[in-house]
Amino acid sequence: MIPIKIHTQPDDSTCGPTSLHAVYRYFKDAISLSEVIKEVPYLDEGGTLEVLLACHALQRGYSARIYTYNLHIFDPTWFTLSNEDIIMKLEKQMQVKKGSKLHRASHAYIEFLRLGGELRCRDLTKTMLREYFDQGIPLLTGLSATYLYQSARELEDELGKSIYHDVRGFTMGHFVVLCGFADDPKCIVVADPYRENPYFGDNYYEVKASHLINSIMLGMATFDANLLAIQPATQVTVQE
8 A cells, every 4th residue: 555644634625735745745745735735726616626736746847647537628539639639629629618617627738738747538447546556656536525425415604614415515526645455455545635524534544446436437527537646757657
């Protein structure tokens, strides 16, 4: 198992930077959690996007590869194209589709590709995950917290704090770090910045790989559904 040490996120909107900081910490990067939180861009509605976390890593000199299953942003036929051609497709898409989150994500992916990030779409399987874990590379993932925790959906109260409500609530996204397979090879160890999560109640837990994979794929509902592999640029990466 990859020895990830993760802090508890300071508030409801900082799970992404807290997860990113845990990966930096694993690679012995001395940046503080408060610096990461300050430097990572946020969405107007709160929270962030995995691609914005990836851009932060690229700007710090890491290599970054995103596996995306987000069909809100990407057409499946685009993944055989060059970075330049994908950028062109994203720009054309923004001309014909509206939506502030779609446009914010598209601009972020354009920056990611221009910074040298790698974009992939590959069937999400235990075999793929193992290829990274065997090389000691943790995976930061954006997924559906609602499905992962099997919780009621959520909404914000008047103080901006998330509350659970099965009728009025909405599905929620979240970021965690995948640390490797547990002793039971059917399960994956997760480092979760949300210590008070309603299902596991801890920063570290094991979850069945099939349930986790479904949680990642259902992250598409909140523009997540991604896996991010970052590592020092001098380190040999998993070959595609």
